[in-house]
Amino acid sequence: MLRLLLMTLLCGGFSAASHSLRYFYTAVSPVPDVPEFVTVGYVDEEPIDYYDSETRRTVPRQQWMEKSQGPDYWEGETQNLRGDEQVFKANIQILEERTNQTGGVHTYQVMYGCELRDDGSISGFCQFGWDGDDLISFDKDQEVWVTPVTWGQLTKYKWDRDTAMIQDWKIYLEQTCITWLKKYVQAGQAQHKPGVSPEVSFTSSADGRQLACKATGFYPQAIDVTLLQDDRVLGETRSHGILPNHDGTYQLTRRVEVDPSDPAQFSCRIEHRGLDEPLLLFLDRKAGPPVLIIVVVVVLLILVAITVIGGFIWWKKKAGSNGYNPTKTSEKGESSSNSSATA
Structure with a gap:
């Protein structure tokens, strides 16, 4: 609590x-x-x-x-x-x-x-x-x-x-x-460099319904993160506020719900003392298909590997039934202050 x-x-x-x-x-x-x-x-x-x-x-x-x-x-x-x-x-x-x-x-x-x-x-x-x-x-x-x-x-x-x-x-x-x-x-x-600039990422969820702009590693904490739709400021955004990192810097993530079929251009603008000028980051909607292709290729490679390994195991069993016995290995594996007043 x-x-x-x-x-x-x-x-x-x-x-x-x-x-x-x-x-x-x-x-x-x-x-x-x-x-x-x-x-x-x-x-x-x-x-x-x-x-x-x-x-x-x-x-x-x-x-x-x-x-x-x-x-x-x-x-x-x-x-x-x-x-x-x-x-x-x-x-x-x-x-x-x-x-x-x-x-x-x-x-x-x-x-x-x-x-x-x-x-x-x-x-x-x-x-x-x-x-x-x-x-x-x-x-x-x-x-x-x-x-x-x-x-x-x-x-x-x-x-x-x-x-x-x-x-x-x-x-x-x-x-x-x-x-x-x-x-x-x-x-x-005195412990920090004056004006440490933020690292910024602007991403979309898998279904395209949520956008998230994250700024991290900045100091001091004063920062302005704004989400825009065709240069228009989006007002209905959500954030957990500015949070501390373990190294004394800060982070802030701002999110917004959008219609994935909306053809508008979404962007994230960051203003901070560590930046010489405001940073404007655009959402790359074309980043989706290549990721999908990579996932499909990886899945196909896994299926091929499973097929090859399965065939190899079947071949060894077949060879064993014909009088061939592979060398046995060991079964033992290895693992590498002003508040005091009575009410």
Whole structure:
């Protein structure tokens, strides 16, 4: 459930041309073999650190993150999250009683972070959830907490009166978070070449009903992949969003359903900092028949091979019945951080 939530959040909500720093905390009522408290931090689409109640240590998830922060940083984060762990576990019990749900498995979560856009504007958010539904969120402009559920009013009343907590969140989301985001982005970019261009492929499914344009191996993550039909932008496309590769680069695949009998010219346009100019790739509809011919030839060769081998085996059996015994071989084969507040 946690992975599904994270993927949903990662695939939307932020512009590909911006930078974001986000944290996800999840507390779960006791379940065998499942950590009761887990946190993950992200810069853009890359996980940068991780903590859980089993290891009770904050650890880096990127080499550049480990190199850019010293031992004092990781020790400080560990101590902060150990404190948050206790608060989150206590809130699980408080909310179970408040919602009359003392049995079963329940989750208490917080998502918070900030975004720095290309135009220089910023945004920040902080949202708490209970069992996958909204519990309470922070309106930093109005400096109040907002809840959509009646049983969240007690928490709202308590947190609205805590003016120090409100100011801490406002300063963090508007200043501290942005400062750290800039530091992390700078540290991450130092590891990569500026503007690594994408490798692009534009393919069609076997029945011709689905087109897919994939760009991979690019850095930074900001990219624009557009599918066109006779120079007209196709709006009904699907994508899982920008995803990280193992080497620190990114990938993006955009798909669209089409009529295979449509004679239009389909193309894929890619714009990225690593490209001197936008790349335009056209779909080659003539690539289908040669592939079919190759498949047919391969099948024929296999049939011929089967026929030859079968004939050879039959000949050996025939020879054996006439007094010829081939030499026997051996039968033995060989194989070669700001989220701790009680509800």
